Each structure stands twice: as C-alpha cells, then as structure tokens.
Amino acid sequence: MTMYLTIAVIILIFIVIFQIAKASEYVSVLKGEETSRKQNNKINGFLMVAFLVLGLFGVWFCNEKLFGRTLLVHDAASVEGARVDSMLWVTLAVTGIVFIGTQIVLFWFAFKYQESDKRKVYFFSHSNTLEVVWTIIPAIALTVLVVIGLRNWFLFTGEAPKNAMVVEITGKQFGWIYRYPGYDGAFGKKYYKNIDAASNTLGLIWEDELTHDDVVTEQAMYLVKGKPVKLVINSRDVIHDVGLSQFRLKMDAVPGIPTTMWFTPKYTTAEMKEITGNPNFAYEISCDQMCGNGHYSMKGIIEVVSQEEYDLWMAKQKPYYFAAFPEKDPSNAKPSDSTKLVAKTMAKN
Amino acid sequence: MSNEAVLHDNHSHEHAHHDTFITKYVFSQDHKMIAKQFLITGMIWAVLGGFMSVLFRLQLGYPDSSFPWMEDLLGKWAKGGHITPEAYYALVTTHGTVLVFFVLTAGLSGTFANFLIPLQIGARDMASPFMNMLSYWFFFAASIIMMSSFFVQTGPFSGGWTAYPPLSALGDASPGSKSGMDLWIISMALFVVSSLLGGLNYIATILNMRTKGMSMTRLPLTIWALFFTAVLGVLSFPVLLSGFILLIFDRNFGTSFYLSDIFVNGVGALPNEGGSAILFQHLFWFLGHPEVYIILLPAMGMVSEILSVNSRKPIFGYMAMIGSLFAIAILAFLVWAHHMFVTGLNPFLGSVFVLLTLLIAVPSAIKVFNWLTTLWRGNIRFTPGMLFAIGFVSLFISGGLTGIWLGNSALDIHLHDTYFVVAHFHIVMGVASMFGMFAGIYHWFPKMYGKYLNNTLGYIHFWVTIAGAYMIFWPMHYEGLAGMPRRYYDFSIWESFKQFQDLNRFISVVSIMVFAVQLLFLFNFFYSIFKGRKVTTLNPWKSNTLEWTTPINPGHGNWVGEIPEVYRWPYDYGKDGVDFTPQTTPVGEEESQH
Numbered sequence: 049m050t051m052y053l054t055i056a057v058i059i060l061i062f063i064v065i066f067q068i069a070k071a072s073e074y075v076s077v078l079k080g081e082e083t084s085r086k087q088n089n090k091i092n093g094f095l096m097v098a099f100l101v102l103g104l105f106g107v108w109f110c111n112e113k114l115f116g117r118t119l120l121v122h123d124a125a126s127v128e129g130a131r132v133d134s135m136l137w138v139t140l141a142v143t144g145i146v147f148i149g150t151q152i153v154l155f156w157f158a159f160k161y162q163e164s165d166k167r168k169v170y171f172f173s174h175s176n177t178l179e180v181v182w183t184i185i186p187a188i189a190l191t192v193l194v195v196i197g198l199r200n201w202f203l204f205t206g207e208a209p210k211n212a213m214v215v216e217i218t219g220k221q222f223g224w225i226y227r228y229p230g231y232d233g234a235f236g237k238k239y240y241k242n243i244d245a246a247s248n249t250l251g252l253i254w255e256d257e258l259t260h261d262d263v264v265t266e267q268a269m270y271l272v273k274g275k276p277v278k279l280v281i282n283s284r285d286v287i288h289d290v291g292l293s294q295f296r297l298k299m300d301a302v303p304g305i306p307t308t309m310w311f312t313p314k315y316t317t318a319e320m321k322e323i324t325g326n327p328n329f330a331y332e333i334s335c336d337q338m339c340g341n342g343h344y345s346m347k348g349i350i351e352v353v354s355q356e357e358y359d360l361w362m363a364k365q366k367p368y369y370f371a372a373f374p375e376k377d378p379s380n381a382k383p384s385d386s387t388k389l390v391a392k393t394m395a396k397n
Numbered sequence: 398m399s400n401e402a403v404l405h406d407n408h409s410h411e412h413a414h415h416d417t418f419i420t421k422y423v424f425s426q427d428h429k430m431i432a433k434q435f436l437i438t439g440m441i442w443a444v445l446g447g448f449m450s451v452l453f454r455l456q457l458g459y460p461d462s463s464f465p466w467m468e469d470l471l472g473k474w475a476k477g478g479h480i481t482p483e484a485y486y487a488l489v490t491t492h493g494t495v496l497v498f499f500v501l502t503a504g505l506s507g508t509f510a511n512f513l514i515p516l517q518i519g520a521r522d523m524a525s526p527f528m529n530m531l532s533y534w535f536f537f538a539a540s541i542i543m544m545s546s547f548f549v550q551t552g553p554f555s556g557g558w559t560a561y562p563p564l565s566a567l568g569d570a571s572p573g574s575k576s577g578m579d580l581w582i583i584s585m586a587l588f589v590v591s592s593l594l595g596g597l598n599y600i601a602t603i604l605n606m607r608t609k610g611m612s613m614t615r616l617p618l619t620i621w622a623l624f625f626t627a628v629l630g631v632l633s634f635p636v637l638l639s640g641f642i643l644l645i646f647d648r649n650f651g652t653s654f655y656l657s658d659i660f661v662n663g664v665g666a667l668p669n670e671g672g673s674a675i676l677f678q679h680l681f682w683f684l685g686h687p688e689v690y691i692i693l694l695p696a697m698g699m700v701s702e703i704l705s706v707n708s709r710k711p712i713f714g715y716m717a718m719i720g721s722l723f724a725i726a727i728l729a730f731l732v733w734a735h736h737m738f739v740t741g742l743n744p745f746l747g748s749v750f751v752l753l754t755l756l757i758a759v760p761s762a763i764k765v766f767n768w769l770t771t772l773w774r775g776n777i778r779f780t781p782g783m784l785f786a787i788g789f790v791s792l793f794i795s796g797g798l799t800g801i802w803l804g805n806s807a808l809d810i811h812l813h814d815t816y817f818v819v820a821h822f823h824i825v826m827g828v829a830s831m832f833g834m835f836a837g838i839y840h841w842f843p844k845m846y847g848k849y850l851n852n853t854l855g856y857i858h859f860w861v862t863i864a865g866a867y868m869i870f871w872p873m874h875y876e877g878l879a880g881m882p883r884r885y886y887d888f889s890i891w892e893s894f895k896q897f898q899d900l901n902r903f904i905s906v907v908s909i910m911v912f913a914v915q916l917l918f919l920f921n922f923f924y925s926i927f928k929g930r931k932v933t934t935l936n937p938w939k940s941n942t943l944e945w946t947t948p949i950n951p952g953h954g955n956w957v958g959e960i961p962e963v964y965r966w967p968y969d970y971g972k973d974g975v976d977f978t979p980q981t982t983p984v985g986e987e988e989s990q991h
Contacts, residue, residue, distance in 0.1 A: 051466040062917060069853035069921075073930060085778075088852065092779035095860060096787070103867065114875035117896045132811045139808060143798040150765060150794050157772040158787055161708070162779065169971035170774035173711040178770070179763065186762040190755045193805060198748050200807035205744035221570060221662055240658040241666040251660070281741075284660050286564040286571075287674055289739065289814065293880020293893055296811040300740045302674050303563060304657030307741030332893050336814040336882045338557040340564060340571045341482040344885035 086163070093162035100155035104148070119293060122323050125331065125352075127312040129296030131200050138196060142189055204297065208310035212276035215269060217333075218250060219281075219288030219301040222342035224333060225249055226269045230261030230367060235280075243284065247372045250284075254369065264368035268349040269333075271313050272358045278310040288346065291336035294320070298336050313352040320352075416953075424534075426526035427953040431533050432512035433845060436838070438533075438540060439504020440919065442495045443831075447912050449492040456480045458905025460887050460898075474552070482886045486555035487573055489884060493558030494581070495543065496827065498588055501692040503536050505834050506630075507592075509695055510599045510623045512841065516944035517617050519608025519961060521954045524601035528594050535591035539584045546580035554581040557884060559685070562655040562677050566647045569664045578648070582641050589638045592630050599627035608943070610963035614719075615980065617942050617967045618712060621719050622698020625726040626691050633687040633730070640680030647672070675740050682733035689826050690729040694722060696833020697764065697793075700786040702967075703840050704768055706940045707783035708775030709976060711968035714767040721760035721767075728757045738806040739813050747806050754804035761797050765790065776971075780938070781855025782840035788863045789832040795867075796825025799874065814884075817877020820870045828866045835859075838922070843937050847950040848929030854921040858914055865911035869904050876900070941967045941979045 076084035115121065124130045161167070216227040216235060227250060229235050236259025242251035249266075252259040271277050281290055283301035290309065291298040299309040321329045333348030353361065370377035425431060452471075455464065463478035474484035511529065515522055523529045546553040555573030556564040560581070568575035603624045607616070616624075646652040647669075655677045656669035705712040712718060734742060734750045768790050777783065799821040802808050812818065835858070842850050881894040888894045888901075936945040943963070947955050961981040969978040973989055 051464075058913060062920065065857065065917065066854070066920065066924075069851045069857070072853040073851060088856070089777075089779050092784065092856065093777075096779075099860075099864070106867070107871070110872055110875070114872060114900065118875055118878040119880060120878060129811075132807065135805070135808055136802075136811075139802050139805065143801055147794065147798050150769065151791060153769050154772070154787065154790055154794070157769060157775075158777060158779075161772060161775045162777050164776065167774075167776050168974065169708070169710050169776045171711065171971045171973075172713060172770070172774065173968065174714045174717065178766075179714055179717050182766040183759060183763055186759050190758055190801070193801065194752055194755050197751055197805035197807045201748060201751065201810075202744060204807060204810060205747070220660075240660050243660040243666055245662065251666075285662070286567070286659075287561055291814070291880065291882060293811075293815075298739050298810060298813060302741060303659050304670075305673065305675065305741060326892070328892050330892050332891060334880070334882050334891065334893070338486075338559075338561070338564065338884045341486060341555070343486075344482070344887050345890060347890065 089163050093159050096155045096162075097159040100152065100159075103151070103155075119296075123314065124294070124296050125313060125315050125320060126292075126295035126297070127314055128200075128204055129294070129311070130314075131203070132296040135196055135200055139193060142193065204309075208278035208308070209276045209312075212278045212310055213272065214278045214280060215271070216280045216282065217269065217290060217301070217348075218284055219290070219335065219339070219346070220249075220284040221286065221340050222335070222346040223266060224269075224290075224346070224348035225284075226265050226348075227368075228263040228265075228362070228365070230263055232258060232261055234258050236260070236262050240284070248368075252368065254372065260369040261367045262369070263362070263365040264371075265365065268351050270358055270361050271350055271352045272355050273313055273316045273319075273352050275355070276310055276312045278308055281307045281309065286339050287337050288335045288339050289337035290348075291334040292331070292350070293334065294331050300337055313350075316352045316354060317350075424530060426522070426530045428511045428515050428523050428526065428529060429845070429951070429953075429955075431529050432508050434533050435503055435507030435511060435536070436845075438537065439500050439508060440922070442499040442504065442540065444915070444919065446492050446495040446500060447915060449488040451909055451912050452480065453485050453488045453492070454905040454908045456485055456886065458902040460889060483552055483555060483572060485886045486557075486884070487553045487577070490555050490557055490573070491543070491547075491553055494554075494585075497558060497688065497692070498585070499536075499540060499543070501827070501830050501834070502592060502630075502688070503588070505692065505830060505837075506599075506623060506626050506695045507533070507536065507595060508834075509619070509699060509837050509841075510595065510627065512845065513619055513944065514599055514602050514623060515606070516844070516947065516951075516955060517620050517942050518603060518606060519611055519943050519956075519963065520602060520606035521956070521960070523598050524606060525598055528598050532591050532594035532598065535587050535594065539587035539591060542580050542584040542587065546577045546584070549576045549580065551575040551577055553577040559678075559681060560644070561681075562644060562647060562674055563659055566644060566655060567659070567661060567667075568648075569661045582645055586638060586641055589634045589641075592634055596627040596630040596634075599623060600631065603627075608960045608963055611943075611980075614716075615963055615966045617698075618701040618715070618718055618722075619695075619698040621722055622694045622701070625722050626694045629687040629691050629694070629726055629729060633684040633691075636680055637684035640677055640684075643680075644677065675737070678737050678740060679733070682736045683730075685736060686733040687729040689822075690725055692826055692830045693793075693833075694725070696789060696830045696836075697722070699833050699837040699840070700789045701768070701771075702942070703782050703786040703836050704771050704790075705968055705970060706840075706938050707778045707780055707786070708772055709778070709939075709970045710771055710775040711970055711972070712767070713770040713773075714763070715966065715968060717763055718767055721763045724760040725757060728753060728760075732757065732804075735804050735806070735809070738809045751804060751806045755801060757804075758797070758801055761793075765794055765797075780839065781850065781852060781859060782836045782838075784856070784859040785832045785836035785839060788859060789829050789836060791863070792824050792829040792832060792866065795871075796821055796823075796829060800825060811880070812877055814882055815877040816873040816881045816883055819883050820873035820877060823873075824866070824870050828870070832863075835862075835918070840938065841944075842922075842925070843932045844944055844947075844951075846926050846929070847932050848925050849932060849937075850925045850929060851921050854917060858918045858921070861914045862911055865907050865914070868907045869911065872900055872904065936979075939977050941969060941977055943980060946979065946981055 124133050218225040237253045237256040238251045240251045281299055281301045283303045288301040295311050299307050331350035335346035374380050465478040467475040468478045474481055551572040554577045564570055565574055643654040647655050653669035653672035655672045655674050657672040659667045701712050732754045735754045738747055876897050932949050946961050963980045964983045967980050
C-alpha cells in the first residue's frame, strides 16, 4: 500500500515540477525570450559559484564525518603497509592541490565570465608557452609519484626476507584453508585430483613424506608479530583474492597458478584491539575478487601473536595426515605402533 | 518532405523516395534515424540499468528491511521482499554490462557518431548506410538476448561484468554461469559485431566523405574524438570476441584455455589442466581499457565543441586537443594490465604498466587546462547543454585524479577492488560520460527533432544530478580507504567494514532521488519530441559547424541542393569582434590569422 502511495506522491511531484517548467516557457514568451534567457543565465551563473562554495564545504564536512572510519586514523598493521600509507598521503597532497585548484578555477570562470553585454570575448586560440607549461608540470609531478610508487612496488613484490615464515593459503567457495609446513619446514606435494572434501581438502599426496607433518586448518591463520611472513596463495576452484586491508595488501588466488605475497605484521591482534579501541577487532581476510554468490561472506581470520603464543598454538596442532589416517596417530595408537616419523614429530612438539 | 524532389534532382541518394513507415522508422538507412534508434534503445537500457542499481542499492542501504513489492516484481529472486544474493549479483553484473556496453558505448557513440559525422563533415549519409542499419539491428538483437537472460530458470549471469573465468565458465560454481551466461556471451558477441560494423563505417565516412574544403584540421573536435573512438573499437573489440570464443569452447567443448586444477564443491575435480585463468583477463582488458576511452572520448569531443560554442570563444589549443586525443588513444592500448596488478603479474611488467598508465595523466591534464582556458574571458551562455559540459569537466577532474592513485601499483595493491575503485570509475567513466551524453542530447536535440527541450527541466536535471552524483560517489572514496570490498551483498558480518551502514543508507537514498530526476529528463525528452517549443531559426546556438546549415528538419540526404563548401576551421568565435563566423563563410581579405 505504502508502495502505491509513494508512487502516487512521486508522480504528483513530477506533475507539479513539470507544470512549473511549462509555465516558465509561457512566462518567458510574455517577458520576451531574450530577457528571460538572460535572467536564467544570471541564476545559473550564481549557482555555479554557490555550487563551488557548497561543494568545498561538503568535501570538508564529508571528511569530518568519515575520516575517522577509515584505516588512516591509526598505523598500518604491517611494516610495508606503513609505506603504502605514506605514499597515499603524498599522492593525496599532489592530487588534492590539483583538485581544489582546478575546481575553483572551473566554477569561478563559469561565474566570472557569464554572459554580459559589456564583455567582448578575447579571441585566444592557442599559446605554445602555456601548453608546454601544463605538459611539463604534470609530467614532473607524475615522475615523482612513479618513482615513489615503483620503489615500493619492487619492495612489495620482491623476494621475501630469508627469515620469513611460510604459510600457504588456499581459497575455495567460500572460505580459506591454511597450511603450515610442519617441523620439516617444507610443504609436501599436492595434486588437485586428490582433493576429498572431507578428508583431504587440499589434495595432499600422502606418498610424499613431506606431507605427513603438514598442518592444515580452516580456523585461523596464526602469524608472529615482527616476523616476516610469505603467503603462498592458491585457489581450489575460481579466482579469489586475499584482501588484507589492515596490512594494506592484497593478492589474487588463481587456480593453477600460485601467487605469493609477503609482509611483516607490526602489532598483535591484542595490541590492535587497544590501538583501535575496538574490543571486537580482528584481522579479517576479505575475498576481494568476485567468486560467486557467497563472495560477501568469504571471511578468514588472522591472529597475530607473540612468538611464545605462536609456539604454544603450533604445539596443539595435529598434522593433517593423522586426520586422514587416524590409525597412524600416536595418540590413538599403541606406542609400539609408532613409526619413526611420529616419534620425530613428538620430539619436535 | 519538400526537399525530396530537390534531392532527386541532385541524384544524390537512392533512398530519398517513397518512405514507408517501415523504411523510415524501422529499417531506416538514414543516419539520423539510426542515431535516434540507438539513442532511444540506449535510454531504455539506461533506465533499466539505473533501476537495477536502485534495487541493489536498497539491499545495501536497508539490508534488514523487507520490501514486499520487490517480491511481486522479482518473484523467487526476492523471497519475503528480501533480495537474494543470486539476484543481487545478477543485478550488479547486468547493471555493469548494460551501462558500459549498451548505454555508454552503443547509446553514446552509436547515437552521436551516427548523427554528427555526416552532418558535421558535410556528407549526405554514412559510407555504407546498409551496414549502418545492420549495426543497429545487431545491437537490437543483442539487447533482446540480454533481456531474455532474465527469464531463464537459473537466472542471468551473475559473475561481474568482467566475466572472469573460471567463475564464468563453470555453471557448477555459480548458477548464473549456466544458461544465463550462454545468453550473455551470445548477446555480447552480437554487440561486438554491431560496434565493428558501426566503427568501420565511421572511419570510412570520416576519411572519405568530407565535403569540399573540409580538411582533417578543419574538422570539429567531436569528429576527431569520434574518429579515435571508432579506431579504438575496431582494433580492440575483436580481441574481446576472441576471448569470448575461447570461453565458449571452455564452457561447452571441454577445452582448457582458461581452466586448470579446479575442484568444484559438490562436483569434484575437473579434468581440465594447463589453462590459464589470467589469459582471459589479458584478452578482456585489452578491450576493457580502450573501452574506457571508447566511452570517454565521444564525451570529450562533444564537450569541447559545446564549451566553445557557448563560451563564444574558440576552443583553446585545437591542435593540442587533437594531439592529446591521439596520445590517449595510443596509450589506451598500452595500459590494460593496470587492471591486473594483483593477479601475480610479473613485477617488472607491472612497473612498465604503471609508467604508461600515469603517462595518460599528461594528455588528460592538457585537455582539462585547455577547457579551462576556453572558458577564460569568454561570454558564457548557460544552456542546459553547456551546464552538463561544465559538469563533465568537473567530474573528469575529480575522477581522473583518483586514477593517479589506482594506476600506481603500490597503492593499487591496497585499493584494488574496493569502493575506491567503484567511486573512481563511476565518476570518471560513468557519470562524466553520461554528462557528456546529456550535454550532447540537450545541444543537438533541436537538430534531431526540430524542437527544444524544456530549459527549466534541464536546469533542474543538471543541478540535482551533479550534486547527487557527488553525494553518491564522493563518500565511497572513504569506504575504499577503509578497504571495503566491492560486490558485497552484505557487510554486517565484517568487523572492518560495518561502520558504514548509515553512510550506505544515505548513498542509497540519494541514488534513488537522482534516478527519479533522470525519469524527469526522460519525460522532458519524449514530451518535447511531440509538444516541445518549435525551433524557428536554422542556427539556434549561433554555431559555426555544418549541421546548422541544413534545414530545421533535414530529410534523408541532409542538404537541399549542393552540400556547402568549407573555408575555415569551426572555431572562429569572437574573431575580429565578430560573434561567430560559420565554416561556410569564405575567408575575408583583411581577416586576421589565428
């Protein structure tokens, strides 16, 4: 019912506006078309400058209201993210000046040079000096931005530091699977045709002994504060994207083509809760590449913790091998059955 | 049609006689009628596409409310008055596809290239009127097929307008990728054919059919812009088509161009190995980026013309304007991978694309400064067309500057696929081009229909739309700076993004209002065709270009008698104290050189 009422009201408003507009045409015939055209010109000229003033006020107001909700109010959570932020400020300064300057000039000119019987237009068809000036100045400004940008780009996409820990993250509709290499520090091989939705979500090849201590979890990715981490990014089905807004980085997950990304977490999750003043704060992994109907709910969690907490957490993790073959799990089997491998695992834990 | 006999005498056109309803309004080969067909079809799509955005904005603004009327309208796609994720993504996808291709490509260059090229270069029609007609009817067929995809059981395609495989290739990964996607590809393929037929025609016409004296450097900037647009389209659309053909093979014939190592939930591992999902993105963006300029250049051309006419001043830096169009057209082909910085691209390759991308800012800056200088010391008439042209410049600045952020890969790695991108391309490509299109409609409506649009409605249309467009898209930059991803149906589960709920509601309310004002424009348009104020002078804007030398309602063939000869460039406004000097006026003896 309200729907029809709304439509009726909208149509009514339309009719009123239309009648006014129609009447204005008759009025202009009465007043003389030229006179009324000039009046309209004055009104629009005034609106130009009014729009400029209100618009600049709006920009300021919008910033007042919204700046506090962006990520820029507190530090980036990664060492590399801090560089993104500083680059962002430089770019904002350069583009901000140009934005304000050109918008003022545009609307001010429109207002200032509105039609007037007194003005004789200035026939000014070209000027090489001017054109060279405004080719070179943008070119210089852009060179500066490109240099800053590329230095960061090569850092971000370059080799991860040697002491980086490696975590594999695999996207699937609609969630994330994390894999740690286990005590041997190496990932076992996998093949997608081995994937079993229940017992082998990544398709690990059990014949490869390196897989036997790999830890696979879908709960959360644990990272260590201050320790660089290299993510090896995969996808199981369609293209996803590991979006880490707090760390200011993202990278696509492409089926068949692993990608990598590295960064150094700067604050633990607990510290970020304090910094942001939000007790519910979490490092969220958002899927940033359209991946199907559940795209909007494809969330992962990263827990950044201290080294000690990380070691404690890792000690509680069971190799995925044991989930697939419970009979090989030493905690299920008699001690006499334990293999050499498991003994090793336990020693490590 | 009083001029038919004359035309006949001038043996210029074989179609001038015996127009039936069918040949005049349906299968017309008159470029002006084809232009109107493109325009009206484009407007229908714009309304549908805009309405789709209203529907999904309601979801974003009011995720907890239910709208019973939506269930009446969409049935199972809005059970309980609550739009489903499937429907949301289908609407977002179709909104993008139709606005980019059907409205801002076909509706913009289809309309104005067809309408203005013969009229402004002094030709009686296109090089091949028949091909021109086919171009429209391929577009029409594409439209019908795109619409029909809304009625298939599994719904229309819902994987985003960029149609990245594997999502777009696997019906099991998304219901929209079943028969909805087949229709989407067929529709797009027909659309590519349409734009190729059109583009070849535009190029041939501009190069071969200029009237006597109309050298390339005497062409209005609209024609230059439309020329580069057509070249871009002809060179890039075939690549998109090839990408789609490979996609059809992957979907239906078991090939693995784009597919590799895939395990689909509930289905199992697929046999495809060795393909590259990234290959499609290269093919897609090789069109996709020039496409941005296919959308933008016609608007730039028309704005240059309209700014000059209504400032009563020559366009500043005519040759620089052509040069910057040329530079943009070349660079448009060399920057496609800036859409792919986060795909795992080779970092060196990425750095080359950063450099080339930011280089585009230079010709863009030249254009902006030249437009500003055109206004300087002019005598500005605020016709509705002029208002929209000024609005275009404002929006082009605002959206262009954020391109400098996104083109710099190290920033893109943070902002990619967030609302910052949504804000950027809507302002610079969507709204700005739409403003160019409105400017063109208001300016050339008197030539199209022999009537004026209502000015007061035009003023209301402009001021509400520009204020609204900024209110919608400006705050989105902040959402992007918070990392808020695009194409999310609901943000309530996200600790990082849910702080924008009230803002999303505000944006939704404004977008509904702006949409309503577009309907007002639509009403103005159709009302004025029939009941608008009649045009009584040949040259209502006191313009120099050739289209205003034709009769008020030109017949097929455009000019009665000889096509006029051209003696000068089109921008002699205010020269030697003379308000305007049409291109057809011979150069006087004591006239100064510019």
